[in-house]
Amino acid sequence: MTQQQTGGDVRLTGISKTYGSFAAVQPLDLTVPQGSFFALLGASGCGKTTTLRMIAGLEEATTGTVTLGGRDITGLPPYKRPVNTVFQSYALFPHLDITENVAFGLRRRGIKSVKKQVDDMLELVQLGDFARRRPHQLSGGQQQRVAVARALINHPQVLLLDEPLGALDLKLRRQMQLELKRIQTEVGITFIHVTHDQEEAMTMADTVAVMNAGRVEQLGDPADLYENPRTTFVANFLGTSNLIEGEVVSTGTDIVVSAGGGKLRLPADRCPAPTANGGRLLLGIRPEKISLAHRDDADEIAEGRNRVTGRIVDSSFIGVSTQYVVESPAGKSLQVYEQNVERRARLTPGAEVVLHWNPAHTFGLDAAQDIDAGVETVEDAA
């Protein structure tokens, strides 16, 4: 098992891909540890699929190398790499039944008795009864599991998943996320998963690399990415962030920033950007970390919390929570998610409110960036 412990890392070194003058992937270094569930997350066209295809060998890298467990596989054709792919919309062979689809890789490597392995694999993905069907006789979710089985049966060192759940409806997608996670835990193979769905990436992966315009913006475990985004893109793409621009007033263990006519504090160790008195800084706070108080109840807010005053312009009832949009001098539309613990009749559009939160939940970002980077617009979401 020693080889499994140390020898199976996927290492991309300076890998890039250009089509003519268009750089799909900028030179990129990435290490995916053996046995991890790794997600490449980004909007369409960010280079995540190209990166995956370079690992699979379906795309030739313009520069750089791909190594697998220390072995350089950059020049190997796909059929010589110990790597398998679950394709977007599956690419199941329509002329072969499920058994033959799953057995395809084994047969190509000259393995004659495939029955037992195929049966076991179909059992793993719970499709034992469908062995003799053709792909088009299966539902989307079943086809997806066949695609996983077809790749996994080869015991690849790495399984690549290219938007594997993209063609499924929301409910099925949630179900398959858990299913894939279960399979990964069971077989212990490295999974590299490409997706544009941040929720999917965070649910499933141990490590997420957020990609934007051919670069990795940030890499880390989901909670760390969420709590400590280092760029506005990550802050906006992963969940929602309220970003408030302000001027640094003082530095120390806590940085004090003046914004929207008030003073806001944040811990210096949560601010990766350089700070100096008089400099600009972006303050970030997640909507669910903010509490909302009516202006009349402002005295009840504990000392030492960050405060911003504003007016509710919109509220929508979601069920577990209520989402408010607040207009304030600090930011044009700040988002606040309040748990529906008790009904708060006074917090209706038009109400004057105070937003307050624990300064420790605040993060800081370099103000030189586009404040709206990574915000999903209507077209993106479609």
Added chain:
Amino acid sequence: MSLTKEAPPAPATEPVLRKPSTRRRLVPYWLLLPGILWLVVFFALPLVYQASTSVQTGSLEQGYEVTWHFQTYWDALTDYYPQFIRSLLYAGTATILCLLLGYPLAYLIAFKAGRWRNLVLVLVIAPFFTSFLIRTLAWKTILADGGAVVDVLNTLHVLDVTSWLGWTENNRVLATPMAVVCGLTYNFLPFMILPLYTSLERIDGRLHEAAGDLYATPATTFRKVTFPLSMPGVVSGTLLTFIPASGDYVNAELLGSTDTKMVGSVIQTQFLRVLDYPTAAALSFILMAVVLIAVTFYIRRSGTEDLV
């Protein structure tokens, strides 16, 4: 304008179960009638006439009469079986050659041509628009004795081999079976390439990637994925080539000699020159039967309906 005027009076009393009107039910029949009638009168009925002619006896001067003279069939077969066998042999060879030559080109257009795809397609179809007889005559020039092709084949001693096989004679290509098969192959290549291209083009490119990902070399990918998926094209292409080739006599007449006559020639001569209608009809009927049986058997065997 008053609105009340336009409002129809409320429908009176209970709803009536309505059958679709007769007029609407007859629509498909009216659409079908003229075309189908045309085919019945000018395609099916002639076959009946021909069947009847084939069992008639008599002469041009005294007229023919149905005498159920099946002997005609036997005589036709014994007299002309070499032409029959030759027809099937030449047509079969040409079909196989068309498949071998056409497949790479169809594959090229479907997967490799990129932005040249339309141009190549035009080049495949364009020859259609020059009369095929003129193009077939051009082969007389290309394969002429002392021409470049024959010279090269002679220098490479290819003609020695083909002569030994009986495909050519006396170091010449023209007026040999090889010339006839070459002409047949040439004339029916587009009928092979277009269906092949259509079915290849439908194949999802990711299936090739998936096969490569699953340890299939390019050659295995072709054998296990691409070729099976192109079977509908192979089947219709071979049919569209073999059927017309088996009845063709133009290539045999223009590029061949009296030793390369195909059954089409015989039918034509019997009908238009010898005016022996029963024999010609019997020959034609046998050809039709042979082709239909072969086609049916072939479609059954290849089981294309099983493919997506």
Added chain:
Amino acid sequence: MPVLRWLRRHLIVIAGLLTLAYMILPNIVVMVFSFNKPNGRFNYSWQRFSTDAWKDPCGVADMCGSLSLSLQIAVWATVGATVLGTMIAFALVRYRFRARGAINSLIFLPMAMPEVVMAASLLTLFLNMGAQLGFWTILIAHIMFCLSFVVTAVKARVMSMDPRLEEAARDLYAGPVQTFVRVTLPIAAPGIAAGALLAFALSFDDFIITNFNAGSTVTFPMFVWGSAQRGTPVQINVIGTAMFIIAVLVVLAGQLIANRRKKAQP
């Protein structure tokens, strides 16, 4: 060996291009020999360059007459086969009726039969009816064998058409006739055009069936056939070359227009 590896890598492309060359070669020969000045009656071997034939394309007795006859027959056969074939195709795709299987085989059979069989049997019919062989018998025959091809081409297009488009048209207040004219026909048009083009090409180039049923009438292919026995005038090559060039130009122009349209509406 890098050369060998290169060859192996591009094997398919090379093989494909060789086939293409094989298909184009006769057209090039036809073109080149349209500038030949042959000794004697046959234009099979190169003598010397001349543009005589191009200057006087109708200089051969009866050739241009047969050409115009072929064009007329092709046009009428195309019209007839396209109208009848389109009607059948719509009936087959859009309606349910009895005897569908029989009708399908009746349409398939003419395509699955050697031409010479159809030619011979049609001739027996005409002889039995005592019909005068000529323009009309040729036209009847051509419509007959073009019909199936038109049906196939149009059917493919109509089948791939979303029936909801017609439902949408009806939902938006279009009556049956309007639906057909405004929605169904424009969408089916490429299929109908393809069928018509195919019919034209098949009819114009047909030799075997025409040869049986023409009597003493001479179409262009029959003229070429006859000249192969008597002597091939260079003008045949001129006509062949001109047809080839016109066809390529028409197709390229169509492509160009299609590309323009694509660019105009991104």
